[in-house]
Amino acid sequence: MDINQIAQMAGVSRATVSRYLNDGYVSQEKRAAIRRVIEKTGYVPSRQAKTLRTGKTDVVGVVLPKINSASVSRMVAGITLVLNDAGYQVLLANTDNDVAREVEFLRLFAEKSRVDGVILIATVLTPEHEAAFSALGVPLVVLDQNVAGRTCVYQDDFDAVRDVTRLALRGARRPAYIGVLEEDVSAGRMRREGFLAACAEAGVEVPDEALAVAEFTVDSGYEQAEALLGRVGDLDAIVCATDSIAYGALTCLREYGRRVPEDVAVTGVGDAELSQIVTPTLTTVHHHYKTSGAEAAKMLVGMMTGDDSVGRELKMGYDVVARNSTR
Numbered sequence: 001m002d003i004n005q006i007a008q009m010a011g012v013s014r015a016t017v018s019r020y021l022n023d024g025y026v027s028q029e030k031r032a033a034i035r036r037v038i039e040k041t042g043y044v045p046s047r048q049a050k051t052l053r054t055g056k057t058d059v060v061g062v063v064l065p066k067i068n069s070a071s072v073s074r075m076v077a078g079i080t081l082v083l084n085d086a087g088y089q090v091l092l093a094n095t096d097n098d099v100a101r102e103v104e105f106l107r108l109f110a111e112k113s114r115v116d117g118v119i120l121i122a123t124v125l126t127p128e129h130e131a132a133f134s135a136l137g138v139p140l141v142v143l144d145q146n147v148a149g150r151t152c153v154y155q156d157d158f159d160a161v162r163d164v165t166r167l168a169l170r171g172a173r174r175p176a177y178i179g180v181l182e183e184d185v186s187a188g189r190m191r192r193e194g195f196l197a198a199c200a201e202a203g204v205e206v207p208d209e210a211l212a213v214a215e216f217t218v219d220s221g222y223e224q225a226e227a228l229l230g231r232v233g234d235l236d237a238i239v240c241a242t243d244s245i246a247y248g249a250l251t252c253l254r255e256y257g258r259r260v261p262e263d264v265a266v267t268g269v270g271d272a273e274l275s276q277i278v279t280p281t282l283t284t285v286h287h288h289y290k291t292s293g294a295e296a297a298k299m300l301v302g303m304m305t306g307d308d309s310v311g312r313e314l315k316m317g318y319d320v321v322a323r324n325s326t327r
Contacts, residue, residue, distance in 0.1 A: 001041050001042075001043050003005060003017050003018065003021075003045075004051050005014075006034065006037055006041070006043055009037045009041075009121065010030070010033040010034045010036070010037045011033060011085055012030050012034060013049060014034065016030055016034070016203065016301075017034055019312055020032070020034045021045050021297060024151060025059070026135060028215070030115070037127045046289050047128075048164050050092055050099075051074075056327035057089050057114065057115055057116055058087060058089060058116065059088065059089045059090075059091055059114070059115045060083050060088045060090055060091065060115055060116060060117050060118070060119065060216060060297075060300065060304075061091045061093060061105070061109040061115040061117075061231075062076065062090055062091065062092050062093065062118075062120075062121070063095065063102055063105045063106065063109075063117045063118065063119070063120045063121065063123060064076065064092060064093070064094055064095070064121040065094075065095055065096075065097050065102070065122075065123045066094070066095075066096065066137045066216070066304075067094045069216070070243070070244075070272035070273070071268060071270050071272075071287065071289045072121055072289075074289035074290045074293065075143060075144070075289045075290065075292060075293035075296075076121075076293060077290050077293065077299065078289070078290040078291060078292065078293025078294035078295075078296075079119060079143075079293040079294065079296060079297045080297075081116055081294060081296035081297075082293075082294050082298055082301065083098055083297050083300075083301070086297075086301045088116070089303075090218050091115065092122075093105040093108075093109075094112075094296070097123065097216075099123075099126060099128075099129075100126050100128075102120070102129070103126070103129060103132050104151070105129045106118065106120070106132035106133070106136065106137070107132055107205055108133070109138070110135050110136045110137055110138070113310065114174055115138060115299075116138060116304050117138050117139040117140070117141075117300045117303065117304045118136060118138060118140045118300075119140075119141050119142075119143055119144045119297065120140065120141075120142050120143065121127055121144055121313060122142050122143065122144055122145040122147070123144075123145070123184045123187070123231040124181075124183040124184050125147065125185075126221065128265070131293070132201065133150065137179035137199075138304075139151075139167075139300055139304050140300075141296045141297075141299050141300045141303070142293070142295065143292065143296040144186060145185060146161070146185070146186070146313060146315070148313075149177070149311070150311065151289075151299055151311040151313070152313050152314070153292045153295050153296040153299070153314045153316065154186060154228055154292075154313070154314070154315055154316065154318050155186060155287045155292070156318055157186045157187065157190040157191045157194065157269075157317075158190040158191070158194040158197070158317050159191055159318070160191075160194065160269065160285040160287070160318040160320070161190075161191040161192075161195050161239070161241075161285065162194035162196030162197050162198045162201075162238070162286065162287050162288070163190065163194075163198075163271070163320045164197065164267045164283065164320050165194065165195045165198035165200075165267070166198050166201075167265075167267065167283055167320065168238075168239050168266075168267045168283070168326055169198065169199070169202050169204065169237060169266075169321055169325045170265070170326065170327050171236075171327045172236040172265055172327075173178055173236065174200065174204075174205075174206055174210070174232065174234055174235050174236050174237070175195075175199060175204060175206065175210065175235065175236070175237040175238070175241060176196050176210040176211070176212070176228045176235045176238050176239070177192065177195045177196075177206070177210065177212070177233055177238070177239050177240075177241075178212045178214050178221060178238060178239075178240045178241060178245050178249060179191060179192045179195075179211070179212070179213055179214070179241040180213060180214060180215070180216060180223045180241050180242070180245075181213060181316060184316065186243055187242070187269075188241070191241045191269065192211075192241070197240050199320075200208045206322065207229040207232075209232055210228065210231070210232050210235065212224040212225075212227060212228055212247075214241075214245050215312070216239075216242055216245070217245075217248070217319030218244050218245075218247045218248040218251070219248060220245065221240060221242075221244060221245035221246060221248025221249050221252075222248035222249070222251055222252045223248070223249070224248075224249075225238060225248060225249035225252035225253065226252050226256075229252070229253075229256055236263065236264055236265065236323045237263060237264060237265040237266070237267075238253075238264060238265070238266050238267075239266075239267050240266065240267060240268045240269070241269055242268060242269055242270055243268035243269065243270040243271065243272045243274070243275050243282060244268075244272075244307060245268065246266055246267065246275075246282055246284070246325075247268075247274065247278060247282075248264055250266055250278060250279075250280075250282070250325070253266070255263065260280055260325050261280065261324065261325050261326050261327045262327075265283075265326045266282065266283070266286060266325045266326070267283045267285075267325065268282050268283075268284040269284060269287070270285065270286075270287065271284045271286035271287070271319075271321055272283065275321075275323070276323075280324035280325045281322075281323035281324045281325065283321065283322050283323045283325045283326040284320075284321050284322055284323070285318055285319070285320055285321070286318060286319040286321050287318050288316055288317065288318070291316070292314075292316045299312065
């Protein structure tokens with residue numbers, strides 16, 4: 001079944017069917033006739049033909065660092081909600097935190113007009129990323145990092161961790177911090193600086209041995225908490241850059257006989273579902289990840305349709321959620 005057969009069965013011209021399929025003007029009588037034939041035959045317009053005709057694929061590429069991350073899954077939920085409603089299909093590219101693979105996907109999307117736009121859920125950004133951005137040829141929105149000169153949606157990580165650290169410091173004078181690599185500016189550098197700012201504000205000095213770097217996993221959180229206990233045996237608070245790291249720290253402290261929060265307060269960032277059911281429940285930062293994904297998708301749709309050509313940087317708000325792991 002093709003457009004010529006639809007036209008013949010509906011008793012109209014091929015051009016009339018084409019206008020109908022592309023939301024052009026068609027009289028009510030002819031529109032009803034074409035609709036009846038399409039419903040009867042189950043005809044679906046060829047996506048390839050439409051791409052050749054319009055130069056548009058109605059596909060958006062989303063490059064993400066880790067498919068099983070609670071925060072990333074919430075961002076993707078917001079992205080797909082908006083893009084599906086706008087008539088776009090979503091092509092997910094999972095990099096498993098491989099920076100080189102991230103750049104490869106960006107270059108792949110730039111070839112042969114494979115997508116109409118790209119959302120990059122970013123972690124580490126390199127000069128190779130910037131070169132790939134410039135070569136894309138389609139609209140781009142960076143999500144979860146603040147990139148000067150690029151349309152982006154990002155979290156207020158500095159203020160968020162500063163505020164949750166203030167909670168951790170209630171009754172604590174020997175805090176420690178488990179962060180992530182600072183090449184990830186938002187989750188690494190900004191969260192660490194927020195922790196140190198809150199400590200300085202409280203007049204608390206933090207020695208280098210009280211600072212640790214972990215991966216984004218429970219196991220790594222356990223290992224780094226164990227190392228901190230060996231270096232700073234009398235620590236009374238552990239501020240963690242993510243909830244997953246905090247879960248590991250909670251497990252380690254329990255196995256070493258440290259009570260939370262009586263002996264050691266613990267905080268995280270992310271407010272994943274497990275934070276409400278671990279023992280004790282975790283004090284953390286609620287970033288509005290789903291909303292940030294939706295906002296990034298709305299920006300991209302505006303750029304792809306030409307309704308919004310002005311680049312913007314959107315900083316999201318946050319909530320500090322006090323639970324039972326702090327005093």
